[in-house]
Amino acid sequence: MKLSIDPAELSLSEAAAAVRDGRLSSVALTEACLARIDAHAKGLNAFISVEREAVLEAARIADAERAAGRLRGPLHGVPLAHKDMYYRKGHISTCGSKILRNYVPDITATVLARLEAAGALYLGGLNMSEFAAGPTGHNEHYGNCRNPWNRDHITGGSSSGSGAATAARLAYGAMGSDTGGSVRLPAALCGVVGLKPTAGRISRFGAMPRSWSNDTMGPLARTALDCALMTGVIAGEDPNDPTALSVPVGDYAAAVARGIEGLRIGIPNGYFADGVSDEVANVLAEAARTLEAAGAVLVDIAVPDLKEVYRLGDVVSKSEAAAYHGKWIRSRPQDYGHHTRTRTEAGFHIPATHYIDALRHRGRHTTNFLAAVLSDIDVLLAPVIPMPTPTIEEMAFDTAAGVPELVSKMTSFTRPMNYLGLPSLSVPAGFGPGKLPISFQVIGRPFDEETLFAVGGAYQRATEWHEIAPKL
Amino acid sequence: MAKEVSAELMRRQAEELQGFTLEDGRDRELAAEVAVFVETVQEAAFALDDDDEPGNFPRALIAGMRRAEEA
Numbered sequence: 001m002k003l004s005i006d007p008a009e010l011s012l013s014e015a016a017a018a019v020r021d022g023r024l025s026s027v028a029l030t031e032a033c034l035a036r037i038d039a040h041a042k043g044l045n046a047f048i049s050v051e052r053e054a055v056l057e058a059a060r061i062a063d064a065e066r067a068a069g070r071l072r073g074p075l076h077g078v079p080l081a082h083k084d085m086y087y088r089k090g091h092i093s094t095c096g097s098k099i100l101r102n103y104v105p106d107i108t109a110t111v112l113a114r115l116e117a118a119g120a121l122y123l124g125g126l127n128m129s130e131f132a133a134g135p136t137g138h139n140e141h142y143g144n145c146r147n148p149w150n151r152d153h154i155t156g157g158s159s160s161g162s163g164a165a166t167a168a169r170l171a172y173g174a175m176g177s178d179t180g181g182s183v184r185l186p187a188a189l190c191g192v193v194g195l196k197p198t199a200g201r202i203s204r205f206g207a208m209p210r211s212w213s214n215d216t217m218g219p220l221a222r223t224a225l226d227c228a229l230m231t232g233v234i235a236g237e238d239p240n241d242p243t244a245l246s247v248p249v250g251d252y253a254a255a256v257a258r259g260i261e262g263l264r265i266g267i268p269n270g271y272f273a274d275g276v277s278d279e280v281a282n283v284l285a286e287a288a289r290t291l292e293a294a295g296a297v298l299v300d301i302a303v304p305d306l307k308e309v310y311r312l313g314d315v316v317s318k319s320e321a322a323a324y325h326g327k328w329i330r331s332r333p334q335d336y337g338h339h340t341r342t343r344t345e346a347g348f349h350i351p352a353t354h355y356i357d358a359l360r361h362r363g364r365h366t367t368n369f370l371a372a373v374l375s376d377i378d379v380l381l382a383p384v385i386p387m388p389t390p391t392i393e394e395m396a397f398d399t400a401a402g403v404p405e406l407v408s409k410m411t412s413f414t415r416p417m418n419y420l421g422l423p424s425l426s427v428p429a430g431f432g433p434g435k436l437p438i439s440f441q442v443i444g445r446p447f448d449e450e451t452l453f454a455v456g457g458a459y460q461r462a463t464e465w466h467e468i469a470p471k472l
Numbered sequence: 473m474a475k476e477v478s479a480e481l482m483r484r485q486a487e488e489l490q491g492f493t494l495e496d497g498r499d500r501e502l503a504a505e506v507a508v509f510v511e512t513v514q515e516a517a518f519a520l521d522d523d524d525e526p527g528n529f530p531r532a533l534i535a536g537m538r539r540a541e542e543a
Contacts, residue, residue, distance in 0.1 A: 199533060245530065247537075308516060311509040330492045345498075346505035348490045349482055354513040360520055363528025370536040404505075421533050446533040 008032040009469065012078060012172035012226035013253075019066065019077040026059040026066070026077025026121065029172070033079050033123060037170050040472045043151065045143040046164040048084045048094055050124040055079055058121045074229055074253075076119030081171040083159045084125030085132060085208035086112050095208045096128040096158075098141045098335045099328050109206030110241065111175055111217050111234045118233040123171050126161030130340040132177055132210040133321065134158055135185050135410050136395045140337035144392050147190060148470040149436050153389045156185030156410075158210075162220045163190035167470055173221035173230055179210045179317055181384075181414025183218040184426040184441055188384035191428040191437030193227045193456060193466070194220040196414075198447045199421035200245035202231075203238035209324055211317035212243075213359065214418040223466050224427065224456030228252035231449060247447045255450035256457030261295035263455070265442075266377035271303040272413055276386045283430040283438040284383055287459065291381070294458045299377050306416040309365050312358040313419030319355040322347025339397035366420045370445065378451055380443040385410050388432040417443060425452040428465045437465075475511035477503045 007029050010018065018024035034052060041047045062077035085095045087105035094101050116122070127145045129137060137145040137160030145160035147153040148168040155164045159176025163186025166174050176183040178196040187194025195218040202217045209215055219230035232252045238244040267288055276284075292298050321344045322329075329336070329345060336344070373380060386409060397403050417424050424443045432438045442455045460466050479499035486494045486502075494502070 200530065245534075247534075308512055311512040312516065315509055315513055330490075333492070342498075342501055342505065346502055349485055349502060349506045350513075353517075354510070356526070357513060357517050357520060359526035359529070360524040361516055362526065363530075363532040364520075364524055366529060366532040366536060370532075374536075408508075421529065445538070446536045448537065 006032055008036050008169045011222045013223065013229055015172050016075055016078050016229070019062070020071060022066070026062040027056065029077065030055055030059040030079045030121065033171055036168065037123070040168055041165070041170055043146065044148055044164045044168060045127055045145045046161045046168065046170060047081065048096070048125045048127050048142055048161070049092070051122060055121050055123050062119065062121065071119065073118030073233065075115065075233060077121065078119065078172050079121040079123045080115065080173050081123040081126050081165055082112065082175040083128045083162050083177060085128060085177065086175060087206040087208070088112060088122070093208070094125065096130045096132070096139055096142060099332060105206070107206050110203035110238045111207065114234045115230070126165055126174060128160055129158035130337050131325070131344070132158040132179060132182060132208065133340045133343050135181055135407060137186065138339065138392070138395065138397065146392070147389065147436065148472060149191065150434050152391050152393070153434065153436055154189065154392050154395055156189035158182040159186045159220065163187055163192060163194070166190070166192045166220050166222060168472055169469060173219055173226055176218055176220050177207060177210070178216045178218050178418065179214045180313065180418055181411045183220060184384050184414050184424060185410065187220045187426040188428070188439035188441070189389045189437060191439070191465070191470070192220050192222050193224050193428070194218060194426045195227050195231055195449065195452070196417060196424045197231065197235070197449060198423040200243055200247070201423065201447060201449065202235050203241040203244040205238055205240035209320070211320040213316050213320060214313060216418065224425070224453050224460055225253060225256045227425070227456070228256050228453045250450040252450060252453050255453040258454050259295065260291065260454055260458040263296045263379070263451070264299050264377040265291055265296045265455070266301035266373065266380040267298050268301055268303040268380060268382055271306050272380070272382040276383055277388060279388050279432040280383050280386060280438055283432070284381065284440055287429040287440050288381055290462050291455065291459060294462050301373055301377060301380065303373055303380070309416040309419055310412060312361055312365070313415050315350055315354055315358040316419065318343070318347035319350045320347070362419060366422070369420050374445055378444070379455055382441050382443060383413055384426050384439050384441045385413060388438070389436040413441070422446060423449050423452055425456050427456045427459055429459070429463070430465060475507055477507040477510060479503045482506070
């Protein structure tokens with residue numbers, strides 16, 4: 001393990017090992033994160049709340065437990081922060097909104113309960129797109145989240161603070177949520193690893209819904225191993241969420257180390273290749289060569305047009321979001337940001353039969369995609385977004401023309417996987433214009449997160465992109 | 473080309489079916505949003521069979537866990 005003057009520079013897995021072995025205290029990790037939060041969180045607009053005294057007290061308890069020979073789990077004493085939509089009983093969860101600015105839930109999200117049981121500490125609630133509606137990181141109520149690599153650019157969203165805080169070393173990892181790309185986009189644009197799990201892999205209980213059918217809960221952290229550790233803790237069935245399926249949970253940390261010799265990686269043509277900028281295409285091509293050098297077999301795959309899949313997924317998300325927000329849009333429309341309301345309100349104008357038909361199509365499309373694309377390969381390598389990271393100004397809904405088209409373009413490679421239910425891991429793979437990160441995603445078969453982590457681990461052993469920190 | 477959806481339809485749906493009023497211009501914005509996907513859904517309906525139902529999705533996920541030759 002590298003020696004670092006600043007413990008905040010350690011990865012989550014390194015920090016957890018340091019606490020476990022007694023080389024660093026949980027208090028030292030926590031104070032390091034808090035110092036960086038003090039210095040940088042405001043400029044990035046990454047946090048909505050910081051629980052300074054509570055997390056320091058939790059760190060002192062973690063250190064005392066360790067001194068007494070008791071470790072809670074693989075994340076003992078490691079401070080994390082989470083998208084401010086994971087409910088904690090008795091604590092405010094704003095969901096990035098004005099409407100829930102003072103909302104105090106009476107339940108705790110299964111994901112947070114499992115992280116806490118594994119020893120993780122809670123630093124605070126992270127900024128996000130209002131009600132998780134929007135892929136850019138704009139927020140009219142708490143300020144736009146800013147990309148740590150260049151503050152004029154978007155972080156991606158809706159888990160904007162999760163991407164920014166993790167990349168800026170303000171927290172060792174963070175939970176996000178992904179309904180149309182909301183983990184993968186901020187992970188990709190901020191240069192960290194992010195997992196969108198298989199539908200049904202991780203409990204959604206106690207997390208604010210955007211779309212019950214398309215929502216998935218996923219971690220963001222600096223390395224594939226970090227994400228694997230978090231996933232191993234939070235995955236699995238949950239009696240509080242009947243959609244969390246009873247499928248065995250893999251040893252994801254072990255998968256990171258297992259190598260990819262002989263693994264068949266699909267290189268797409270057609271969808272995932274058409275309309276991709278040269279900068280992004282070059283990074284993807286270089287990543288493919290790196291994975292081939294690590295032992296993978298590259299296979300050209302024609303990917304069919306996923307426009308229908310994208311739109312059916314959008315119909316489902318908009319219909320369900322409108323249902324969830326119905327009472328507030330009727331009674332408090334002025335309390336929504338403009339773009340949040342527009343994206344949500346459209347759902348009121350989708351006939352129920354269209355919504356149901358979109359759900360009826362889902363199993364068929366998933367089966368067809370698996371047969372057409374993943375029957376002869378283990379994973380598909382694809383861009384996360386087709387273009388370099390836009391600026392905040394370019395994506396400002398109220399001032400810039402063509403933003404809805406840009407939003408659709410940004411999510412064109414992510415939203416289809418939510419509707420199809422397939423897992424995808426976003427991994428940083430280089431830099432584009434303005435030294436902003438460019439990432440790839442690996443898309444796998446249902447519940448095969450292990451293979452995604454194997455690819456991420458092999459790639460990060462061969463490259464150093466994940467070691468480079470933004471200069472703040 | 474997106475199918476045309478009228479702002480008038482949006483306004484009347486909001487007022488008569490949903491129970492709220494749209495501000496000036498909002499009906500046109502919503503019509504543009506809905507127009508993007510309405511044709512796709514209308515056409516997709518023809519591809520459905522009698523046994524296509526929402527419950528097929530989790531079945532498809534479970535069935536798709538392994539590549540065909542491993543199953």
